Amino acid sequence: MRLIVARCGVRYTGRLNAVLPESTRLLIFKSDGSVLVHADAGGYKPLNWMTPPTAIEEVDDRIVVRKHAGKAEDRLEIRIVEVLSDVSHEMGEAAGLEKDGVERDLQEALAAGPESLGEELRLVRREWPTDIGPVDLMCRDDADGWVAVEVKRIAGIEAVEQLVRYLERIRLDPARSDCRGVLAAQRFRPQAVTLAESRGIRCVEVDLAVLRGEREPELTLFS
Amino acid sequence: MRLIVARCGVRYTGRLNAVLPESTRLLIFKSDGSVLVHADAGGYKPLNWMTPPTAIEEVDDRIVVRKHAGKAEDRLEIRIVEVLSDVSHEMGEAAGLEKDGVERDLQEALAAGPESLGEELRLVRREWPTDIGPVDLMCRDDADGWVAVEVKRIAGIEAVEQLVRYLERIRLDPARSDCRGVLAAQRFRPQAVTLAESRGIRCVEVDLAVLRGEREPELTLFS
DNA sequence: CGGTAGATTTCGTGA
DNA sequence: TCACGAAGTCTACCG
Secondary structure, three states: EEEEEEEEEEEEEEOOOOEEEEEEEEEOOOOOEEEEEEOOOOOOOOOEEEOOOOOOEEOEEEEEEEEEEEOOEEEEEEEEEEEEEEEOOOOOOOOOOOOOHHHHHHHHHHHHHEEEEEEEEEEEEEEEOOOOOOEEEEEEEEOEEEEEEEEEEEHHHHHHHHHHHHHHHOOHHHHOOEEEEEEEEEEHHHHHHHHHHOOOOOEOOOOOHHHHHOOOOOEEEOO | OEEEEEEEEEEEEEOOOEEEEEEEEEEEEEEOOOOOOOOOOOOOOOOOOEEOEEEEEOOOOEEEOOOOOOOOEEEEEEEEEEHHHHHHOOOOOOOOOEEEOOOHHHHHHHHEEEEOOOOOEEEEEEEEEOEEEEEEEEEEEEOOOOEEEEEEEEHHHHHHHOOOOHHHHOOOOOOOOOEEEEEEEEEEEHHHHHHHOOOOOOOOOOHHHOOOOOOOOEEEEEE
């Protein structure tokens, strides 16, 4: 990894055109070809960047990073005015990041105990396929009625519409024409609840810690 | 800006829990409170991070970054094993990034020449307000019929549904009950075209360079 | 502060 | 390779 702190200007042409006026920045050249241009503020996002694979060329005060993106070319051109620091570090292998608490974990917990959705449900299968994509959970209720469950960390309007799309497809099959929809999420946007009600979809607020039995159940039911 | 290259392990707790095993990383502490943990590969995205405002505490071999996120707390804990480098740089004010070619530019170009949408249209106004948000362009055709235009760089299913939501609202007004919908984008996902057809929405592929007269027109019309 | 929509979204997965 | 959906999305804008 090479780290350059320099006064420089940057020009990007590719999916769009962007110009970065001359100022002091941090330039990061990773060993996999990644190039990042960071300012001393603005958090998280680089001002400009290029993801691998890249070809890097350095001539005089110019560093040009290229990448083939379809028929066109992505190009990042850095004009160095003054180098304040230029160091390289061997960093070796990077160990992977382990995450827990994403949507998949929610889905797993609900699959393990679908009765957490506030009614007697039996899981038929996870990732139930439809011709436009898989529904997160397909269940049957105590009267053997079909129930399609969409799981989200945060449920907005799109989540409701996604489930509606799936339900349309599922109900095409006469055997499942009465399939109900349930939307489960850790948080609901008010508009999502409103839209879900108008579409006959039940909303259930869930909590991963509760589902795992790590905390007191405090189930909230909408509608 | 402070740059530390160090062998370290990182733990994040907040919206989710994440553990980063011990390895050599680049730690960036920006003057606005941003903290980034980068590996020597993986481009663009930091492995872990915290956006401002943050409170940073450094005790012995531990750096703890805190942030209040609602009722809970976001916490990034860095355990330093070995420091390979630790430097700080004054970088001063950062000049802004100027972009061209984003959706807004596409919208501007279409507003300047709505006939590029393949029929005689007159612009009534940009960002036409509805009670659920603004439609990009509102136009009238040669028969004075209303036409709502949604502009996207890439149009997927969501784009169609967004326009459908707007049309529902617009048509509530008897004066615009016959309002048509047009979806304009540089690229269309196949499913978006299919869904748009079934909803009576016309899709028009546009190109910013062509709209600006910088390249040959090569208009593609779906449906 | 909360919701909506855009982003050079990036990133992973599955067909 | 392409398309689709999640993301600690982040970020700007608007109420």
